[in-house]
Amino acid sequence: MTRNTPRKDGLSGRSAASRIGHRCLMSRRNFLITSGATTTVMVTLDPGTAFARQMQGQMTAYPRKFVTRLSSLKQDEPFDFSYPDEGMYSENMVVKLGTPAGGGIGPDKDVVAFNYACTHQGGPLNGSYKADTKSLGACPLHLSTYDLTRHGILISGQAYQSLPQILLELDGDDIYATGVFGLIFGRHDNLQG
Ligand code: FES
Numbered sequence: 001m002t003r004n005t006p007r008k009d010g011l012s013g014r015s016a017a018s019r020i021g022h023r024c025l026m027s028r029r030n031f032l033i034t035s036g037a038t039t040t041v042m043v044t045l046d047p048g049t050a051f052a053r054q055m056q057g058q059m060t061a062y063p064r065k066f067v068t069r070l071s072s073l074k075q076d077e078p079f080d081f082s083y084p085d086e087g088m089y090s091e092n093m094v095v096k097l098g099t100p101a102g103g104g105i106g107p108d109k110d111v112v113a114f115n116y117a118c119t120h121q122g123g124p125l126n127g128s129y130k131a132d133t134k135s136l137g138a139c140p141l142h143l144s145t146y147d148l149t150r151h152g153i154l155i156s157g158q159a160y161q162s163l164p165q166i167l168l169e170l171d172g173d174d175i176y177a178t179g180v181f182g183l184i185f186g187r188h189d190n191l192q193g
Pocket residue numbers: 118119120121122123139140141142143144157158159
């Protein structure tokens with residue numbers, strides 16, 4: 001098709017590209033949920049040909065780590081744990097909010113977990129949970145506050161990214177951490193702390 005040839009669907013080339021591009025868009029949050037999975041593909045070419053002779057794939061996945069028991073959580077009393085490793089900025093909290101929340105697990109969909117490092121400059125949010133607003137903050141450095149009922153989005157302050165949410169899984173009464181939704185402060189890859 002030449003540059004000026006009309007398309008059968010009546011769209012200009014730019015409009016079609018825009019539509020296709022829109023269909024392919026992936027939000028940053030959706031991308032980052034998988035950023036812990038590192039895929040390496042090795043291709044060995046047969047000399048003198050353009051055909052791949054060998055392909056090998058390697059994937060590094062988030063660990064599945066036991067956090068605590070659902071029955072041991074008391075409403076509005078956070079429980080601290082490390083994830084996905086013991087490295088920098090790996091401190092998190094799990095809390096039973098007492099109100100349904102995005103990503104919440106349990107019969108009331110109200111148990112959520114978040115990383116403690118402020119996304120602005122890594123200020124420590126440990127101990128800043130507020131039961132009345134179901135929020136974390138204000139950050140002691142520049143006062144950022146995050147809404148734990150809505151995937152840790154920013155309520156106020158200097159940060160411009162949501163707080164990384166720890167993905168949880170319930171197995172009977174046992175709560176497991178299985179991934180991270182968002183990039184942990186100070187890391188270029190959540191699994192390379
Ligand atoms: S480090 Fe938390 S608001 Fe700046």
